[in-house]
Amino acid sequence: ETGVTQTPRHLVMGMTNKKSLKCEQHLGHNAMYWYKQSAKKPLELMFVYSLEERVENNSVPSRFSPECPNSSHLFLHLHTLQPEDSALYLCASSLILAGEGNEQFFGPGTRLTVL
Amino acid sequence: GQNIDQPTEMTATEGAIVQINCTYQTSGFNGLFWYQQHAGEAPTFLSYNVLDGLEEKGRFSSFLSRSKGYSYLLLKELQMKDSASYLCAVRDSNYQLIWGAGTKLIIKP
Numbered sequence: 001e002t003g004v005t006q007t008p009r010h011l012v013m014g015m016t017n018k019k020s021l022k023c024e025q026h027l028g029h030n031a032m033y034w035y036k037q038s039a040k041k042p043l044e045l046m047f048v049y050s051l052e053e054r055v056e057n058n059s060v061p062s063r064f065s066p067e068c069p070n071s072s073h074l075f076l077h078l079h080t081l082q083p084e085d086s087a088l089y090l091c092a093s094s095l096i097l098a099g100e101g102n103e104q105f106f107g108p109g110t111r112l113t114v115l
Numbered sequence: 116g117q118n119i120d121q122p123t124e125m126t127a128t129e130g131a132i133v134q135i136n137c138t139y140q141t142s143g144f145n146g147l148f149w150y151q152q153h154a155g156e157a158p159t160f161l162s163y164n165v166l167d168g169l170e171e172k173g174r175f176s177s178f179l180s181r182s183k184g185y186s187y188l189l190l191k192e193l194q195m196k197d198s199a200s201y202l203c204a205v206r207d208s209n210y211q212l213i214w215g216a217g218t219k220l221i222i223k224p
Contacts, residue, residue: 004157040123040216040217041216042119042213042214042215042216042217043158043202043204043212043214045211045212056211090157090158097210098145098210099210103148103160103163104160104212105160106150106157106158106159107157108156108157109157
């Protein structure tokens with residue numbers, strides 16, 4: 001496999017469920033990101049990890065809990081979500097956190113629906 | 116606050132040229148990116164500008180004016196497969212990417 005993969009691609013959950021989103025990158029990158037994408041809104045950066053350490057947490061509710069066990073894997077644990085959390089959740093990676101160029105490579109996303 | 120503005124939607128004809136504008140107000144500037152996102156797919160990197168001027172890459176070109184806080188993406192010889200959303204993003208002084216809401220480009224035959 002190449003690039004950035006995400007599973008599952010689609011997820012429907014109730015407000016009382018607990019689920020996890022998984023992201024894996026095969027690019028040898030050191031920085032990984034979680035974004036939320038809602039219709040007609042800018043991408044919202046949720047969490048940033050650099051070398052497995054969280055460096056950014058943009059006031060995300062505690063019902064979203066990230067985990068980065070190594071530089072290739074990133075998880076987003078979900079519990080007691082609200083219907084307004086329904087969105088496309090995108091994972092991305094970049095070679096390093098900062099520096100010249102350094103574009104981010106995105107996974108296909110998980111389409112989450114909270115009932 | 117930080118802000119990226121781009122048109123919500125544009126329509127163009129197959130074979131024509133279209134210019135998608137992006138204006139920004141950010142705390143610092145460390146580069147501007149354009150991404151393409153087809154419906155239901157991941158955003159894919161198109162171009163990067165950090166200095167003023169035009170960067171050309173095949174049918175796509177991107178222009179930057181830092182003094183005006185302005186960029187555009189120029190698409191030539193439009194093809195139906197170019198129908199997608201085009202996202203403008205600016206990296207601020209903290210190297211954080213600030214994203215626009217995207218421009219949905221519709222190509223008509």
